Amino acid sequence: MLATRFSTMFPPAPFSINRLTDALLGADSHLGAARAFPGMNVWETDEAVVVEAELPGFSIEGVDITMTGKEVTISGKRAHTEPEGKVFLRRERPTGQFSRTLRLSSDIDGSRAAATLRNGVLTVTLPKAEEARARKIRVDGK
Amino acid sequence: VNNDNCGSNCNCAEESTARTAVFQPGTDIYETQNEVVILADVPGADSAGIELDFADGTLSVRAGVAARATPGGRMILGEYGVGDFERSFRIGGGIDTARITARVDAGVLAITLPKAEALRPRKIKVEAPAAPSEN
Numbered sequence: 242m243l244a245t246r247f248s249t250m251f252p253p254a255p256f257s258i259n260r261l262t263d264a265l266l267g268a269d270s271h272l273g274a275a276r277a278f279p280g281m282n283v284w285e286t287d288e289a290v291v292v293e294a295e296l297p298g299f300s301i302e303g304v305d306i307t308m309t310g311k312e313v314t315i316s317g318k319r320a321h322t323e324p325e326g327k328v329f330l331r332r333e334r335p336t337g338q339f340s341r342t343l344r345l346s347s348d349i350d351g352s353r354a355a356a357t358l359r360n361g362v363l364t365v366t367l368p369k370a371e372e373a374r375a376r377k378i379r380v381d382g383k
Numbered sequence: 384v385n386n387d388n389c390g391s392n393c394n395c396a397e398e399s400t401a402r403t404a405v406f407q408p409g410t411d412i413y414e415t416q417n418e419v420v421i422l423a424d425v426p427g428a429d430s431a432g433i434e435l436d437f438a439d440g441t442l443s444v445r446a447g448v449a450a451r452a453t454p455g456g457r458m459i460l461g462e463y464g465v466g467d468f469e470r471s472f473r474i475g476g477g478i479d480t481a482r483i484t485a486r487v488d489a490g491v492l493a494i495t496l497p498k499a500e501a502l503r504p505r506k507i508k509v510e511a512p513a514a515p516s517e518n
Contacts, residue, residue, distance in 0.1 A: 280463035286456030293451075295426035295463060297490030326415050333409040334424050343460075361426035361490015362451070 278339045279315075279363075288374060290345055290367045297361035298334075304358065306365055308351040313367060316340035347373035404466030408446070408492070412472075416504055419478065419496040425468045426490035427451065432467075433487055435494065437480050443471040444485075446492055477502045 279294040294315060296304060304317040318338045348370035356365045408423040425446035432447030446468040474480065478496045485494040 277462070281460055282458065282462060283460035284454045284456045285459050286454060289454075290459075291454035291456075295424075295490070297424040297426040299489065327413045328415075329411065329413045330419075331410060331412040334411050334422065335409070358489075360429050360487075361424070366454075 277341060278335050279341070281341065281343070283343065285346075287369075289369055290347070290349065292343065292363075292365040292367065294341075294363045294365075295361060296358065296363045299358065299361065299363075301356070301358045304356075304363060306354070306356055308349055308354060308367070311345045311348055312342055313345065313349065313365070314340060314342040315363070315365070349373075404464045405469045406464070406466055407470050408468040410470065417498055419498070421472065421492075421494040421496070423468065423470065423492045423494075424490065425487065425492045427465065428468065428487060428490065428492070430487050433485060433492060435483065435485055437474070437483065440474055441471050442474050442480075442483070442494070442496075443469075444492070444494065445469045446487070 279296050282293045284291045284293075292313065292315070296317065298319055299317055303319070304315065307314045307316075316339060319334075319336050345367070349367045350370045351367075353368045354366065356363060358364075408425050410424075411422040413420055413422075421444075423444065423446070425448070427448040428446035429449075432445075432449065434443075434445040434447070436443045448465060448467050451465060474496065477499050479499045480496075482497045483494065485492060487493070
């Protein structure tokens with residue numbers, strides 16, 4: 242099936258900025274999704290939070306990632322180049338500046354964060370701060 | 384040259400037999416003096432996965448996207464699915480279809496459709512009339 246590119250596959254996460262529109266329009270509505278650029282998929286493991294975002298046409302120099310406490314902001318700019326002599330017949334690709342902030346549930350160790358951009362897909366690995374990691378607590382029996 | 388099979392956000396009723404999801408890429412189309420260029424956002428695709436087919440006036444574009452390893456754990460936000468990109472464009476007359484070229488860079492596919500020689504702008508030399516004979 243030719244699916245809509247952005248879909249609400251999961252119940253809105255607590256920090257989803259689409260939460261309000263999802264609630265108003267129903268989670269299956271295409272109108273409630275696809276507003277924010279770039280689209281993001283986020284996973285959480287015991288050790289880290291991994292953010293994947295689609296940024297076609299961007300170079301790593303054109304993307305800024307800043308971390309403060311529990312917040313991570315990804316921002317950047319896709320140039321709107323329109324040299325002389327071009328006549329646009331169709332224009333669907335977003336241009337201009339974007340900025341998205343995710344508020345996470347755990348503190349991030351920003352010094353160990355890493356990012357790669359390959360074929361227009363950005364992957365940011367945000368290791369959790371030591372004290373925020375899940376750990377097993379041994380229960381001593383009698 | 385610019386009309387594709389459906390609008391950008393439509394949900395086509397056609398069902399594909401492919402197992403993976405297929406998405407329609409966002410596309411810019413622009414025209415210059417000598418060519419028409421289609422730019423399509425195909426994040427995750429590389430040149431090995433690009434297929435272009437031209438038949439019966441339709442250019443079909445497919446950008447295969449290799450499955451990406453997920454980091455594991457729990458997905459806490461899912462805003463897009465990963466799958467191949469597919470879109471087709473009706474190509475009007477005036478394009479030299481034998482010379483269509485494509486390249487993909489940083490997840491953006493650029494397809495160049497050169498205009499047929501006959502339709503390119505050219506300067507037409509205006510001949511000066513022969514000097515009027517004086518009488």
